[in-house]
Amino acid sequence: MTEVDPHAQADAAGSKAPETTPHHLIEHKTAPLDPAVGEVTAARPGSHAMAVVPGAVLAVGPSVRHRHEFMYFALRSKKLLVGGSVLLLFVLFAVFGPFFVHFSPFAMSATAASKPPSTQHWLGTTYFGEDVFAQLVYGTRSSFQVGLLGGGFAVILGMVIGFVAGYRGGLVDEALNLVTNVVICIPAIAVMLMVGSYLQGMSLLVEAGLIGLFAWPWAARAIRAQTFTLKSRDFVGLARLSGEGSGKIIAREIAPNMSSYLMLTFILLFGGAILTASFIDFVGLGPSATVTLGTMMNSSFFYNALQLHVWWWFIPPGAVIACIVGGLYLTNAGLDEVFNPKLRAL
Amino acid sequence: MRRYFARKIIVYIIAFIVAVTVDWGVPRIMPGNPIQEFLSKFQLQPAAAKYDYGYFFKAFGFNHPLWQQYLNYWQAIFHWNLGISMYYYPTPVTTVLSQHILYTLALMVPAIVLAYFVGNRLGAMAARRTLLDNSVLPSSYVVSGTPYQWMALMLAFLIGGVWRILPESGAFSFSEIPSWNWTFVWSLVDHWFLPFLSLFLIQVGGWAIGMRNLIIYELESDYAHWLQALGSPPRLVRRYAYRNAVLPQLSGLALALGTFLAGQIVTEIVFDYPGLGTVFFTAITNSDVFLMQGAFLLVIMGVLIANFVIDIVYVLVDPRTRVSMMGGEA
Numbered sequence: 168m169t170e171v172d173p174h175a176q177a178d179a180a181g182s183k184a185p186e187t188t189p190h191h192l193i194e195h196k197t198a199p200l201d202p203a204v205g206e207v208t209a210a211r212p213g214s215h216a217m218a219v220v221p222g223a224v225l226a227v228g229p230s231v232r233h234r235h236e237f238m239y240f241a242l243r244s245k246k247l248l249v250g251g252s253v254l255l256l257f258v259l260f261a262v263f264g265p266f267f268v269h270f271s272p273f274a275m276s277a278t279a280a281s282k283p284p285s286t287q288h289w290l291g292t293t294y295f296g297e298d299v300f301a302q303l304v305y306g307t308r309s310s311f312q313v314g315l316l317g318g319g320f321a322v323i324l325g326m327v328i329g330f331v332a333g334y335r336g337g338l339v340d341e342a343l344n345l346v347t348n349v350v351i352c353i354p355a356i357a358v359m360l361m362v363g364s365y366l367q368g369m370s371l372l373v374e375a376g377l378i379g380l381f382a383w384p385w386a387a388r389a390i391r392a393q394t395f396t397l398k399s400r401d402f403v404g405l406a407r408l409s410g411e412g413s414g415k416i417i418a419r420e421i422a423p424n425m426s427s428y429l430m431l432t433f434i435l436l437f438g439g440a441i442l443t444a445s446f447i448d449f450v451g452l453g454p455s456a457t458v459t460l461g462t463m464m465n466s467s468f469f470y471n472a473l474q475l476h477v478w479w480w481f482i483p484p485g486a487v488i489a490c491i492v493g494g495l496y497l498t499n500a501g502l503d504e505v506f507n508p509k510l511r512a513l
Numbered sequence: 514m515r516r517y518f519a520r521k522i523i524v525y526i527i528a529f530i531v532a533v534t535v536d537w538g539v540p541r542i543m544p545g546n547p548i549q550e551f552l553s554k555f556q557l558q559p560a561a562a563k564y565d566y567g568y569f570f571k572a573f574g575f576n577h578p579l580w581q582q583y584l585n586y587w588q589a590i591f592h593w594n595l596g597i598s599m600y601y602y603p604t605p606v607t608t609v610l611s612q613h614i615l616y617t618l619a620l621m622v623p624a625i626v627l628a629y630f631v632g633n634r635l636g637a638m639a640a641r642r643t644l645l646d647n648s649v650l651p652s653s654y655v656v657s658g659t660p661y662q663w664m665a666l667m668l669a670f671l672i673g674g675v676w677r678i679l680p681e682s683g684a685f686s687f688s689e690i691p692s693w694n695w696t697f698v699w700s701l702v703d704h705w706f707l708p709f710l711s712l713f714l715i716q717v718g719g720w721a722i723g724m725r726n727l728i729i730y731e732l733e734s735d736y737a738h739w740l741q742a743l744g745s746p747p748r749l750v751r752r753y754a755y756r757n758a759v760l761p762q763l764s765g766l767a768l769a770l771g772t773f774l775a776g777q778i779v780t781e782i783v784f785d786y787p788g789l790g791t792v793f794f795t796a797i798t799n800s801d802v803f804l805m806q807g808a809f810l811l812v813i814m815g816v817l818i819a820n821f822v823i824d825i826v827y828v829l830v831d832p833r834t835r836v837s838m839m840g841g842e843a
Binding site: 246249250345348349351352353354355356357358360361362363364365366385438439442443445446449450451452461464468473474476478481482484485486488489490491492493494495496497500503 | 523524525527528531532535536539540543544651654655656657658659660661662663664666667669670674675681722726767768770771772774775776778779782783793794797798800805809812813816817820
């Protein structure tokens with residue numbers, strides 16, 4: 168009975184991964200969950216034990232065969248390969264970039280103002296003579312930080328609310344659903360700009376916290392729907408029978424069975440957080456003490472880089488964001504295909 | 514069906530109450546003193562400033578207890594009295610907003626609607642068609658990861674600055690006097706095009722990607738296989754798949770409104786387009802509290818109305834809800 172059809176297995180692992188609509192991640196498709204999901208998991212008595220194994224990464228299961236299968240499809244997904252390598256490139260850039268930086272990102276110089284790229288200043292200098300390359304390196308680092316923190320906050324909030332609402336059901340579910348729907352209706356950017364205008368320069372942490380506070384609703388909705396279907400499966404009933412507490416059941420039985428889904432959700436929230444942070448920074452309400460890609464675009468725009476044709480000042484930061492976020496979306500779509508056979512290109 | 518709308522409307526009412534409370538509360542909780550900011554503009558003598566401070570403190574109703582201020586705020590909203598803008602002093606906030614809202618709508622509505630339709634068509638075409646799928650979709654991922662302000666900067670720089678094909682800032686040429694003649698209308702269209710294009714380009718990719726995946730799901734479903742087995746032409750099967758796939762896309766539209774709004778604000782700032790985004794920005798940079806509150810309120814109302822419209826369209830598009838509305842069994 169451990170021999171499950173690998174196709175069905177992969178389907179079980181990832182079916183109903185989110186539609187990879189970047190801006191508008193959608194909860195649809197989650198409600199009528201594929202019967203295959205629970206069917207296969209439930210049909211495998213080992214699943215109760217399996218779920219406890221911490222190594223059940225990506226819900227591919229502990230067996231070597233399934234891991235092979237994951238790699239098999241992962242290496243054949245062009246989206247995953249391209250997206251993943253772009254991401255890796257920029258992670259390396261953020262980690263090792265500072266070794267190649269010879270200027271402080273804030274060091275101004277009157278003699279080297281608005282100079283085009285040269286051997287000394289690889290990406291030229293700003294209107295104030297700051298080194299664009301140095302700013303880009305540190306800006307990329309803060310973009311990753313904001314993305315990780317903001318996406319992390321959002322996914323944690325979404326998980327807590329989604330799991331509790333889906334598992335508890337009833338009045339708790341009704342109340343949490345209401346909160347979720349209300350937060351969805353309130354445009355986050357407007358609140359963030361208003362709060363930001365009073366804070367007058369927030370730290371990266373505050374910015375990430377604000378982003379996380381508003382980005383969770385669709386994730387919570389999707390996780391709730393998944394939890395709802397998973398909780399009626401036999402293995403959850405079994406765990407309940409054996410006297411496990413709700414928290415334990417959610418953490419050990421339900422969450423591992425949708426870990427691939429959770430990962431995809433986090434990737435999308437990560438990308439979304441980077442974009443949102445860039446909006447806040449561009450408006451000029453971002454962190455003042457650190458350089459970010461958004462503040463680079465802000466200062467280049469407001470110091471007339473456009474009119475002065477200082478293109479090396481505003482092109483790199485936006486291009487880096489587009490590559491990172493585009494890479495994240497591509498990775499997400501690639502993983503989606505790996506987990507979910509239905510989406511694989513035929 | 515009545516239940517469906519009742520639930521939705523309850524959510525919108527609560528969202529509105531929460532939003533108004535936030536709108537009222539943020540300036541009161543946050544550090545900074547709006548009246549002080551306001552008075553600092555006039556550069557008064559200390560004694561006069563102190564006197565005026567007392568006057569404005571009373572005039573703005575800050576001397577009342579908080580609960581009364583809150584109720585007064587609601588009362589003012591229902592009278593559509595949002596105070597007087599400090600930046601555009603002494604123009605009332607409602608006047609400022611009504612002068613700018615048309616620009617935002619003229620930009621936002623066509624961009625969202627056109628991007629939605631074109632993107633959906635594009636995605637439906639790309640699904641299961643290798644050539645399109647390998648060309649349109651990968652670029653869509655990068656484009657939809659592009660920050661709006663950067664797309665706007667690039668278009669303004671290349672098309673407006675370097676090639677000088679279209680103007681890159683404002684809503685009409687400074688040499689024109691607003692009036693209804695052809696040169697002025699042409700100037701409006703001319704200035705409208707780049708910000709529109711910028712918003713449209715970023716949004717279209719997201720819809721294409723979403724639709725492509727949904728169509729693939731639908732083509733794998735039982736009814737599609739059944740139709741194929743019956744020998745229906747692929748075009749017919751696709752048409753059914755499309756009609757099913759549109760529903761989740763429509764609920765996606767409601768979810769995406771917030772992001773589009775953010776894009777709208779930064780795009781307006783880049784092109785110096787005199788819409789609500791620019792007004793909001795002006796209010797923020799000049800700490801014009803009343804204008805900020807008013808713009809926030811208007812934005813919230815706009816988003817809630819848009820949500821409601823999408824709900825109605827959803828009912829019209831989805832035959833199941835339509836049937837159950839007329840008393841049949843879905």
